[in-house]
Amino acid sequence: MMNSHLSSSERSKGFERLAEPVRRWIWSKGWNSLRDIQERAIPTLLDSDSDVIIAAGTAGGKTEAAFLPLISLVLEHSGEGGFDLVYIGPLRALINDQFKRLEDLCERADLPVYPWHGDISQGVKARARKDPRGVLLITPESLEALFVLRGLEIPKLFRGTRAIIIDELHALLDTERGVHMRSLLTRLELAIRRRIRRIGLSATLGEMGLAKEYLRPEEPGAVMLLDSKSDNQELKVQIRSYVQKRYRSECDGENEDGMAAQRAVVEHLFSRLRGSRNLIFAGSRQNVEWYADALRERSERARLPVEFFPHHASLAREHRIDLEKRFKTHPTTAVCTSTLELGVDIGEIACVAQIGAPFSVASLRQRLGRSGRRASQPAVLRLYSIESDPDANSHPLDRMHLDLIRSISMVELLIEGWCEPPAPEALHLSTLTHQILSVIAEHGGANAKQLYSTLCKQGPFRCVEPRLFSKLLRQLGKPDVALIEQAPDGVLLLGRHGERLVEHYSFYAVFQTPEEYRIIADGKMLGMLPVIMVLTPGTTIIFSGRRWRVVTIRDKEKVIEVAADRTGQPPKFGGNAGLIHDTVIKKMKEVLSSENVPPYLDQCATLLLEDARSEFRRLNIGDNPVCRFGKQTCLVATWAGTVKTSTLALVLRAMGYTAEVHDGFLDISEEGVQPVDNALTAIAKLKPISTHNLLSGEENFITEKFHPYLDIDLLREDATSSRVDLDAMPDLARSIIEDGFQRWARD
Secondary structure (H helix, E strand, O other): OOOOOOHHHHHHHHHHHHHHHHHHHHHHHOOOOHHHHHHHHHOOOOOOOOOOEEEEOOOOOOOOOHHHHHHHHHHOOOOOOOOEEEEEOOHHHHHHHHHHHHHHHHHHOOOEEEOOOOOHHHHHHHHHOOOOOOEEEOHHHHHHHHHOOOHHHHEEEEOOOEEEEEHHHHHHHOOHHHHHHHHHHHHHHHHHHOOEEEEEEEEOOOHHHHHHHHHHOOOHHHEEEOOOOOOOOEEEEEEEEEEEOOOHHHHHHOOOOOOOHHHHHHHHHHHHHHHOOEEEOOOHHHHHHHHHHHHHHHHHHOOOOOOOEEEEOOOOOOHHHHHHHHHHOOOOEEEEEHHHHOOOOOOOOEEEEOOOOOOOHHHHHHHHHHOOOOOOOOOOEEEEEEOOOOOOOOOOOHHHHHHHHHHHHHHHHHHHHHOOOOOOOOOOOHHHHHHHHHHHHOOOOEEEEHHHHHHEEEEOOOOOOHHHHHHHHHHHHHOOOEEEEEEOOOOOOEEEHHHHHHHHHHHHHHOOOOEEEEEEOOOEEHHHHOEOOOOEEEEEEEEEOOOEEEEEOOOOEEEEEEEOOOOOOOOOOOOOOOOOOOHHHHHHHHHHHHOOOOOOOOOHHHHHHHHHHHHHHHHOOOOOOEEEOOOOOOEEEEOOOOOHHHHHHHHHHOOOOOOEEEEEEEEEOOOOOOOOOHHHHHHHHHHOOOOOHHOEEEEEEOOOOOHHEEEEHHHHHHHHOOOOOOOOHHHHHHHHHHHHHHHHOOO
């Protein structure tokens, strides 16, 4: 990495190396100097053709760090035709925002700049195609559309492209869109038959090597990293806790609606956020609507203008656009799901609020990045934790307040700069199916060997072996699926259903809004919510304030039938739900084991933290991972994330146990079976466990856009690669046993 402290003479040399129109543009902005990251980017981008990651905090000058030297390169060397620079942004609003930022600079440099996404007129796109040069600003979905609709034009449009700038790189590492983007980059290089330089713009991560592997998987060591050393933005954080009292009916002498804690959160939000521009991330769409309505009602009771409005994917596009425009002119607070997590152009945000424990540090970082975009402003995060009020009969985990502990752990990891890594072994068969159809559409047909080379051998689907790829092709070609068909000469063509899919504009996106499951009991629908964890018949959950046991799952119909049950735990539902990483759970153990009280906790959160630590010490579960607290009932502390803990639960259920998953814990019933210690010993000695023994096909496997076209075996393999980790089971069981033996030996 280059030295971050350049002398004044070196800074002058760097600035002087920029092309004259670029220097004049900088002078016109009245800048006294360039930022550290911009200074260092000049020689890095001018003196080599290496791939580069430019990492800095929000509003840290990453865009200019890339474009100032790259535009200088374009001006100094005549191109070969085609777009000189390509910027890929994940959102239309980001494209629009970058167009405003680059339009004046490119005008001074006499370079055209073309925004390209679904809202851009056909006239603008026609001009860009007729004379492709300058800077193209495009979304992944629009680039996909170019491959499908204008595949033969790709070599002409991009033959002279010097570099591709990929924005929000950190938000793409472990997503369907991220794999899609990598596939498009590979296909672009194959189309023009040469390597194209890649420049990634990313937030600073704890493990930047992950971003290098994403940017250039075959040569991550050759990727240069420019990590900002001047990112000292002030961060203001507070975690506020509220205790939800247990419900008592009127016959008990109280009239409590069971929502007192939520109403207290509403009161605090109303008093602190009125009169400014803010985002409140409330999780599910149901929560968004409830909090938005409660804040509207609170405004009306105070006879004040309403400033709080809902924003989620189910709302009409016009409503969302009107709200985004309102941010520019009025004090406005959006109560939202993840729809406003990335850089929609809504101007300056004073504060970001999060209701409920976050599920990933990456998401929390992304959301916090919306606040404090000006150098003089701090980033402000208000995190609200609603905890139950345990009594003498409560479950031990209720007294450990795991949501609060997770919130503290997420904030601590955020401060440390850690971020979730991608899942390296995920198959992404849904996205692979999409890309198979896209390559066939691009070329008007393709043979199996060509597809495998493009997408798997050279592309991002390298975990897919030839056997599995052939199996996938056979599935897509079945008469009842008909996404592809084979011509007599062996060339694969689009089938009748494949043609229909590819011809629709919705094909270009690999992701979709999660489809909701209907939760049904005794023939009556309790509600609808998307579920992201693997559920199996017999799993117990909490839904609509009551405890239920899953009876059947009809995945194709998106139906989960349940029956009343005395046990249960909240399912991982959509909205801001996600899979909790191993590192987060390990940090939770550190928080519970520590005596340090974070200064960002309010009084209630401080008291609840002490209660949680008292219960942790009472159970001695830090040293003893298997803790019995009732007749034939025990806790097993896995101290592992959602995937590993859920997989261990699947294995134990297959052995006859009832096992429920919590953050790093399993709540196990040993009724009718041997003590769980015996089962863990057996698991530790097992050879690789067969998925067929655990997953019968009744589970909810359909979680991505093209999953409905896959058979149960392919769905099972896809789930195993990302949401089930059987290979880790012997080591996990062994670690639990050894920790217990060490404790017994000490005693």
